[in-house]
Amino acid sequence: MASKKTKLIFGGVGALVLLIVFGLAFGGAKDEDSSFSWDTVAKGDIRETISASGEIRAKTQINIGTSVAGEIKAIHVKDGQNVAAGDLLVTIDQERLKQSMAQAQSILDGARQDAARLEAAMRRSRESYSRYEALRKQGLVSDEDFQQQKLAMESAVLSYNSAKANVAQNDANLKAMQDGLSKATLRAPISGRVTSLKAEKGETAIPGMSNVSGALLMIISDMSEMQAEIKVNESEVVRTKVGQTAQVSVESLPGKVFQGRVIEVATGTEKTGSDANLYKVKVVLSGQRADLDNLRPGMSTRAVILTQEAKNVLRVPLQAVLEREGSLEEAQKQGLLAPTNRNIVLLFKDGKALERPVDVGIANTQYFELKSGLAEGDKVLTGPIRKLKELKDKAPASLRARSDSELAKTKESKK
Template structure:
């Protein structure tokens, strides 16, 4: 091949490569598509997240104090009851028989007392007469001592029978109380939230939860609560009166408004987690949300009032953190400001944050444009890179309230 031919081939190869690289650049291969947002001011409401469950203010778990088969049940789950209403009856036959037997025993004891009292009175009279006869010397000393002894013995026996009667009376009282316990009455006004026993089943007195020990649960449904566990590192910032948003597990799009009512003094240790303090949040009634006691929920407790001034804030995902070489110094925060199609990494000073926005104290002004996503692109974004807006760009309003 001639020298000219070789030069043409080499030139063609170089041109092909250069053309291919230029083609890629013309297609914008180096320009990253990003989500851009205009910096605005926001009201930041710092919140603490905690999880727990929905509950009523008062919930009473009723257990039987006597053993017996359930004879009648007057309520069903969900029924409203008033204090003193009869809820169920246990079969009283055994307890009633005990009462009857003791009543009979008591009557018999009383008859025995009467009989002994008569005998004692007779011996008393006889002893007094023998006392006069002894003084006159008509009766010898032996006979007189026998009579005196019989008289005193009869008094002891009378006293013994009287004590026996008292004992039987006490047993009878106890048996009657047992009988009364076969009828269960509502201790508070409220709603039957759980009914675990059925007619025909045997109620068993027990402090531990075994079959037949739990009868039913009555709850005071006038006040609804969420009991959430706040981590020990956050609990110092929670005080009664703070507002909270409660999101039940089954209705993640809806929420209750609530107010912190109590913060527990002693912690609760949850297995596999750190210590946490139970916090009770009173819920405002909602016409649309259905309350299910025991349902898991998430609480966002606002630790600062929403009346604070609007401040320059950016979406939390827009801020990049780099660990400082000085272990005691805080992490360096920065974000990417967009200008003339390129990004400029700018160090900023951040302050409080809520679940969506973080306030920027220094280094950024409202109206500037910053990169807020996508997260994967943002993670590897470098200073000076070329960017263009992704097809869907949402511009934030000038001032909005964060939820």
């Protein structure tokens, strides 16, 4: 059995070891926490993108409604059916329209007969007026009789003109009835697919806006070209241009990515809530026909648009770039009425943090393009962000053992 002295020796050694371990753990961590994370300015590629959500839409979508009211007698298509331009879609009850048209035809015939009768009366009155005019010149009729004949002729002309106008009015009414009857049979205006069938046989179709029940009967979509219609925030739409490439993912088709191209950028905004201004951007999709045929209008989608790209340029980490408010003197030199913010980084050199103004360009999720202000290989402080904001120019600083890039490579290799 070990002596009491031996136990005390081993106990002291153990306590010393524990103190060393705790000292390294807590003391080292404290030293590390007091240091700044950092990285170096290096060259690389930057692809600036914007992301936005929206929905899938067909190239053309036509809302099929009616301009005449009536009971739906037959629906000749099904939801999802492909149709050609001119194909029969819906038949609306025509009996009432036919009766109205027959009545209009009868009224028109009567108006034409009246016009013919009044035309004959007008001709007789004109002939009589001509005879009275000749007799008056010979002094064989009085002025009073001549004036009465003149008034009778003028009245006959007015009556005939009124009859002609009545004929024209009733003829136009009949043509409107015929047009309404023709529109009681609805045909496809374009070739495409029935993507929404909202009507049922026996319901009443009514003219009006598409948001009124019974007005929108179906939607036909031209599926030959599929598009993603996304809504881009006002802060990003200024970087969106027609012709930019895009990649589009659809929530209903996980893992599938469609290539695309921006074909339209709206100039008007869409208000969402009280503050957000969103702009519609249309992206035409390309890919295998079988994949495009799986798309349906209204599917939720998310698009990533490549706005700019720079290859082999100097890059600085996003978190290294800080904003500092400019001075009033600088603003006055630039002809401005108020100071503007400027971008700076904290360069590490000779144990100190040196404030350096920088000019940056495009950015991705990790880096800014560095246009001026630093050189390749310069060390810049990247965090902690709270400490960076409080750090003054030329203040002493210490760096952590490894850079952000080295830590990221180590983490990636462990995966």
